[in-house]
Amino acid sequence: MNEERLKQLQQAYQDLDLFPLIEPENIEKFRVEYGRPVLVRLKREIEASTSDGKVIFAGHRGCGKSTLLKRLSVEMADKYFSIFFSISDLIEMSDVSHVNILYAIGLMLLSRASKLRIPIADSIKRSLLDWMNTTETEAVEQETTAETGLGGVDIFKFISLKLQREQKFRKELERTYEKKLSELVRNLDLLAATIQNATKRPVLVIIDDLDKLDLNIIEPIYRNNLKAxxxxxxxxxxxxxxxxxxxxxxMGALNSEGIVRPHLFPVTKFYSNQDCRSPNAQPIEKNIKLFERVLEKRFPPGLLSPEIAKKTILMSGGVIRELVRIGRECCTECMVQLEIDSDCDDIKINDEILSTALRNLRNDFARQVGSRQLYEMLAEVYKTLKPAEGEGFIKLLHGLMVLEYENDALWYDVHPIVIELLRREELIES
Incomplete structure (x- = not known):
C-alpha cells in the first residue's frame, strides 16, 4: 500500500471537517472570503438596534452560518462584550427549550465573567448555580473531580456536562425555572449590567445551532415562547x-415581537433559474471559483483534478457542507480502494470514485424521502421551481432535499444528488 497516499487521504478527510471554522488556527488555514455582505448587514443591524435588540439569522443547514457567526463575534468584540456559543455544546439537542436556552445564556455570561475576574454579586451566582438540591450538588462535584482528575471543581463545565448527558438534570432545571422565569431573566439582566459596567461594553450574545434542531422542537420555542x-x-x-x-x-410570532424579517444566508447559485434546466448553460464562474478555493485548501495537489473538482462543486447545490460531505465520501472510497486493490497505489479521485460517493449520499437521501408522496412533491418542485403545497415540503427543505435560492424572487430546486432519485422513480425524464 502507498503509505504516503494514505496519509494524504487521511489528512484531507480530517481537513474536510463537517464542523464550522471556530478555532483560530482552522480559520487561518481554511477560511475563504464568503458571505461578507451578509456579515456586514448583521453588524449594521446589531449596531443600529436598541439596547435589547434581537436578531434572527436563518439559512439552510451547512450553508456557512456558524463560521460567519464566529467571525461576527470576533469583529464585534471591540465594541461589545461578545459571547458566541453553540447550544449543542451545552444541551442535548433533543431536549432544548426556551427555559434552558435562557439558562445557557446566563451560564455562559457568568463563566466568561468569572474567567475575566469580573466581580459578580453572590445573589446572581446563587440564582444560576445553587438551584440544585444538596445531594445533586455533591454528586456533581464528585463526578467532576473524577473526570477532570483535579482537586477543584469547574462548576460551569460540570453543569454543561449534566445538561448534555442527563435528562433528569434537565427536567429538574425546567421545574426549577419554569415558574420563576421572570426571576431568571431579571438576574440575566443584572448580570449583563454588571459586565457592561465593568468592561464599558454592552453585552452581545450569539447563539449558534438552534437552526439544527428538529422542527417539532423549534416551532414551539419560536411560536409559543418567543416573548420569554x-x-x-x-x-x-x-x-x-x-x-x-x-x-x-x-413568522407571525416573530413579526409580533418586532422582527420584520429574519436575516438570510442564501445558498450559492451556480445557475440562474432561467438556465438551470438548460443542458448548454454555463455555471456562474465567480461562484465556482469560490468553491474551488474551499477544495484547494483541503486537498493536496494531484488528488483532485480540476474537472472532477467542478463536478463535485456542481453536485453540492451551492451548500458548503454538502461540498465537504461529497469530498469526505470521496476520500473514504479512495482509502477503501487503496486497501483492497494492490494495483491502485497512486489512486486519485476520478469519475468512478465520485460516482460511488454520490451513490452513497444519494441512498442517504432516499432513506429520508421514503414515501411516494414526497417523491411526487420533489418532482413538482423540479418541474416548477416553486414550493410544493403541504407540510411535507417543510421536511424536504429542512432535510436539504430542496434548496432555496434568491434572485429578484425566491425560487426552489431539488438537490442535485436527489434529482437522480426522481429519474429512477420515473417522475422526470432521464
Missing part, C-alpha cells in the same frame, strides 16, 4: 432553520 425568549434586556442573535420561517405561525 426575547425578554432579556440585551442584544441576542438567534439562529433558526430556513424551513421554520416557511411556517406562517412562526
Amino acid at each position: 425568549l426575547f425578554s432579556p434586556g440585551f442584544k441576542i442573535v438567534f439562529t433558526i432553520p430556513i424551513a421554520a420561517i416557511q411556517e406562517p405561525r412562526v
